[in-house]
Every structure is written in structure tokens, then in C-alpha cells.
Amino acid sequence: MTSSKFTGLLGALVFLALAALALYRLLVGFPIVVGGVPLGQTSSFLAFVVFAALALMLFRGATASR
Numbered sequence: 001m002t003s004s005k006f007t008g009l010l011g012a013l014v015f016l017a018l019a020a021l022a023l024y025r026l027l028v029g030f031p032i033v034v035g036g037v038p039l040g041q042t043s044s045f046l047a048f049v050v051f052a053a054l055a056l057m058l059f060r061g062a063t064a065s066r
Contacts, residue, residue, distance in 0.1 A: 012054075
């Protein structure tokens, strides 16, 4: 396994973990407050979509033939 494939796979796993955390917040609904302002569920949904897409792109890149 080359260094770039390992780095891509590691990045994909990190983004997959972040997507799982955002999905967990969507399902459970625990509050997050940043600077005294509560964040809504919409931010978790957007984070889930972005992190899942990045993880998918990195997994595809890490498993490419070249």
C-alpha cells in the first residue's frame, strides 16, 4: 500500500467517523451551543451530507487502480 493510498484511507475513515457523529446527533438530538447560540438540527444534517460525501470520495480515490 502506497503512502498516498494510506493517507486517503485514513482521511476517509476520519470523515466517516465525523459523519457518524453527525448522524448520531440527528437521531438523538442532544444540544450543541457555540458562543451562547444553540445550533439546530439543520447544521447536523448539512455536516452529515458533507462528511459522508468527502468520505465516499476519499474511499473511491484510495481504491482506484492507479
